[in-house]
Amino acid sequence: MSASALAAAPPSAAADTHTLQVIKRNGTLVGFNASKISVAVTKAFLAVQGDQAAGSVALNTAVREVTEQVVQAIGRRLQAGGKVHIEDIQDQVELALMRAGEQKVARAYVLYREEQSRKRAVDAPMEAHPHLTVKKADGSSAPLDLGLMKLQVEQAATGLQGIDSASLLEDALRNLYDGIEETEVLEALIMTARSRIEQEPDYSQVTARLLLEQLRLEAALALGLPQNQSLAELYPQALAAFVDAGVGYELLDEAMLGFDLPRLAEALRPERDLQFGFLGLQTLYDRYFLHWNEARLELPQVFFMRVAMGLSLREDDPNARAIEFYNLLSSFDYMASTPTLFNSGTRHSQLSSCYLTTVQDDLEGIYGAIKDNALLSKWAGGLGNDWTPVRALGSHIKGTNGQSQGIVPFLKVVNDTAVAVNQGGKRKGAVCAYLESWHMDIEEFLELRKNTGDERRRTHDMNTANWVPDLLLERVRDDREWTLFSPSDAPDLHDLYGNAFRTRYEHYEAQAAAGKIKLFKQIPAKQLWRKMLTVLFETGHPWITFKDPCNLRSPQQHTGVVHSSNLCTEITLNTSAEEIAVCNLGSVNLAAHIRDGKLDVERLERTVNTAVRMLDNVIDINFYAVPQARNANLRHRPVGLGLMGFQDALYQLGLPYACAEAVEFADTSMEQLSYFAIRASAQLAAERGAYASYEGSLWQQCILPIDSVGLLQENRRPGELVTDQQSHLDWAPVRELVARHGMRNSNVMAIAPTATISNIVGVSQSIEPAYQNLFVKSNLSGEFTVVNPSLVHDLKAVDLWDKVMVNDLKFYDGSVQQIERMPEELKARYATAFEIDARWLVEAAARRQKWLDQAQSLNLYMAEPSGKKLDALYQLAWERGLKTTYYLRSLGATGAEKSAPVAAPQPQVCSIDNPDCEACQ
Structure with a gap:
């Protein structure tokens, strides 16, 4: 396993490698000899299996197969001969061992390489800079060690293509000065590598590896471990030291000490640190790793193991499950949500992502809801508030014989609370207020985010969303009047949907016409709809979400009503005065499940099975800041398994986002995920029991999400639900399993935005198209x-x-469409979000929606919105049966710094058809 075992010898007669030369670490060239690989691989096996295995048939066969894989891989890379670095050969040995399933041997090989690298660093004579000195921690001065900097760059660039180590070092040196702090030297290398990412994406990994070196030094010092150890040597000690320190600092749950830490330490995979890009690792470093006195206590693999341990605390075999969960997280096949990553294993394990509340119509209820918001936000929960029950402006207050000020003054308090109580000091507080479209305050609600008007009636820091009944869209299409009521006069509309809502709403309209209801207002339905779209374009709010699809397709219709969605519009759970809905999120990395140009169904099945178990564990381990949340979560046990990396998966499949094949892939991939997720929950029910409120649910009636589309169809007028309802899989076994065992979870799927966790993994967000290419x-x-x-x-x-090409991408804001030498095929494949007709996004979302028991965070993009386009787009979303939509994005965001003149801006297009607007004429 020595480096010399891979050093050169006389050329072998290998067909593809007979002219190959090996670049040694000192830069000299020597011939390639495949037999040296066999020697190295044999030593690796013997290091694990012991000398008694020498000469065995099994060993000889394994060595031969691995050696052949390495030689073939190198031969494919350099078919006509050429040069290969010794580190590249060693990388291929590692990869071949992993593919052969020899994880322990591969681990031993990695440890050996790390040890040899460390020895070279220790044994290498210091190469002092002729002029620059550094200031050490004790205040003394020493020459700048050029040799150490060279070694750090060399290690960071290992196995990557297109990295100019010499110029990277040269540029970093230009940023140094005499007497610089010793710790700032590595930071200079990081900043220099970071600046080159736009020229070569592999510099992202170089930067990440340099940051990893900085983290290694910081964590080792904080944990009291030797700083001269390689990561492979440090990891086995770091896990136990971290758990001890974390419990001692009162950061970790004392139960974490009960794990078999040596066993878990052996399961750590240091080589997985090399998966990180710079953005992902920097995000973890800044916001996720536990720290004490600003010093990070966690290394990446320790972090993933901490999360896995926290999710395994209630398992029958917590050590085995922790290893299983760790492998799923650290492989990037699946990632838990941000609150879970923040808090798993800690003393306040608030692991849930979303909380939905209904605000009651009295001061105690209103301020109780605001207090709940603060408590939930403190522990990193995103909030969705249903404000529809609160009486409207001008309503009679019986207790004081006065008139209500409506919901807007209270929403101002909600806004300021979200600012004051952020999410544990780790990210901004976030809340979304929902209001039904028949509420008398709806017109003021629409203007909450405007930059003009009375600031006392504006909420610039919170989100808003319309909760739109189907009847409003029917009235828009029929060009009829729409009536606004106060919920104090029409209280039951809040809890009705579908045909029952239509009947009762018309009853209240008749009462208003007869003079029995005094406080109401009639406006043309088109006028209200246009205003909704206008302010959506102007302010990005309120979002458009649809009440009836959310309720008619809800598995939990028998226990309550869905009154709103959540902060990101993907959760559709019941709320009431007694229950605050809670959802626990995690996302499958779809891009990691594409193999050989198709979806790896077996791998996806394994991922989903483990992921659903992890999500279900959250419910029992979770810290609940308010009792209503605990009651609801333990009774219904909803989870939300979603996906991310959809755009990256399309890249791997060679498909543009805007094509029928991509829509079909959205359908088939979501069907597979839905199939496995529902089955996994039913299997958990067989093991742990069905959730408490299962009886009477759609699940219990054998109505799966794909079947519930029919319930929506029954409540729509003919032609107003036009959506694909086909399936490709045999669902009979899943139906039988659910019928036999029930479901462990009332809801299983929801597609969240994954804004941060996709950065960690290094894939595209959620189901989003690429925003820009640079x-x-x-x-x-x-x-x-x-x-x-x-x-x-x-x-x-x-x-x-x-x-x-880089400069062209900068000039055109990351777009490839106007670059003349860009092939047409690539122009289609790499069209960005604003270059894709938004209808393709809706069509793909509609195919997913039929398989989802909840909803999806669906952003819509328009480069040049107009009233007609917006009207057509959102009516299409409704017609296709979508439950919710999220942000409407228009052009205007942070872009790459241009090195060429900026292209002329596009003319502004009016948001709605307006006869007085020049842009509309």
Whole structure:
């Protein structure tokens, strides 16, 4: 297993490698000899199996197969001969061992490489800079060690293509000064590598590895471990040291000490640190790793194991489950939601993502809801508030014989509470207020986010959403009047939907016409709808969500009513005065499940089975800030398994987002996920029992999500629900399993935005199309240059990736459409969000929606919105049976800094058809 075992020898007669030369670490060239690989692999096996295995048939067979894989891989890369670095050969050995299922041997090989690298660093003579010195921690000065910097760059660039280590080092040195703090030298390397990401995506991994080196030094010091150890050596000690320190600092639950820490430490996979891009690792470093006195206590694999341990606390075999959960998280096949990552294993394990509340119509109820918001937000929960029950402006107050001020003054308090009580100091507080479209305050509600008007009646820091009944869209299409009521006069409309809502609403209209209801207002339905779309374009709010599809397709109709969605419009759960709905989220990385140009169904099945178990565990482990949330979660046990990396999956399949094949893939991939998720919940029910309120649910009636589309169809007029209802799988076994055992969870699926966890994994967000192919992303961790690695890969394949292409992408704001030398096929594949007709997004979402028991966070993009376009788009969403929509995005966001003149801006288009607007004439 020594490095010399892979060092050169006289050329072998291997067909594909006979002219191959090996670049040694000192830069010299020597011939390649495949037999040296056999020697190295044999030593790796013997290091694990012991000398007694020497000469065995099994060992010889394994060595031969691994060696052949390595030689073939190198031969494919350099078919006509050439040069390969010794580190690249060793990378291929690692990969071959992993593919052969020899994880322990591969681990031993990784440990050996790390040890040899450390020894080279220790044994190498210091290469002092002729002029620069550094200031050490004790205040003394020493020459800048150029040799150490070279080694750090060399290690960071190992196995990556297109990295110019020499110029990277040279540029970093330009940013240093005499007497610089020793700790700032590595930071200079990180900043230099970071600046090159736009030129070559692999610099993202170089930067991440340099940051990892910084993290290694920081964590080792914080945990009292030697700083001269490699990561592979540090990890086995770091887990136990972290748990001890975390419990001692009162950061971790004392139950974490009950795990078999040596066993878990052996399961850690240090090589998985190399998966990170810079944005992902920096995000973890800044916001997720537990720290004490600003020093990080966690390394990446320790972090994933901590999360896995926290989710395994109530398992029968917590150690085995922790390893299973760790492997799923650290492989990036699945990622838990941000609250789970923040708090799993801690003393306040608030792991749930979303909380939905209904606000009661009295001061105690209103301020109780605001207090609940504060308590839930403190522990990183996102909030959705249903304000429909609160009486409207001008309503009679019986207790004081006065008139109500309506909901707007209270929403101002909600807004300020969200600002004051952020999510544990780790991200901004976030709340969304929902209001039904028949509420008398709806017109003022629509204007809450406007930048004009009375600031006392504006809420610039919270989100708003319309809760739209089907009847309003029917009235819009029929060009009829729409009547607004106060819920104090029409209280039961809040709890009705479908045909029952229609009947009761018309009853109240008749009462108003007869003078029995005094406080009401009639306006043309089209006028209200147009105003909804106008303010949506102008302010991004309120979002459009649909009450009837959410309720008519809800599995839990027998226990209550869905009164709103959540902060991100993907959760559709019942709320009441007694129950605050809670949902626990996690997302499958769809891109990681594409193999050989198709969806790896077996891998997806394994991922979903484990993921649903992890999500179900959250419910019992979770810290509940308010009792209503605990009551609801334990009674119904809803979870929300979603997906991310949809756009990346399309890249791997060679499909544009805007095509029928992509819509079909959205359908088939969601069907597979739905199939496995429902089955996994039923299997958990067989093991742990069905959820408490299962009897009477749609599940109990053998009505699966795909079947519930028919319930919506029954409540729509002919032609007003036009959606695909086909399936491709045999659902009979799943139906039988549910009928036999029930369901462990009232709801199983929801597609969340994954804004942060997709950054950690390094894939596209949720179901989003690519925003741009080159841009600067801003979040709480700073600004990061993001370049589309799939585009770079495809451009390299046709020899079109160069500095000119980078400048072209900058000039055109990350768009490829106007770059003349860009192949048409790539223009279609890499069309960005604003270059895709938004109807394709709706069509793909409609195919997913039929398989979902909840909803999806669906952003819609329009470069040039108009009233007609918006009306057509949102009516299409309703017609296709979508439950919710999320943001309407229009152009105007942080972009990459241009090195060429900025293209002329597009003319502004009016948001709604207005005869007085020049843009509309």
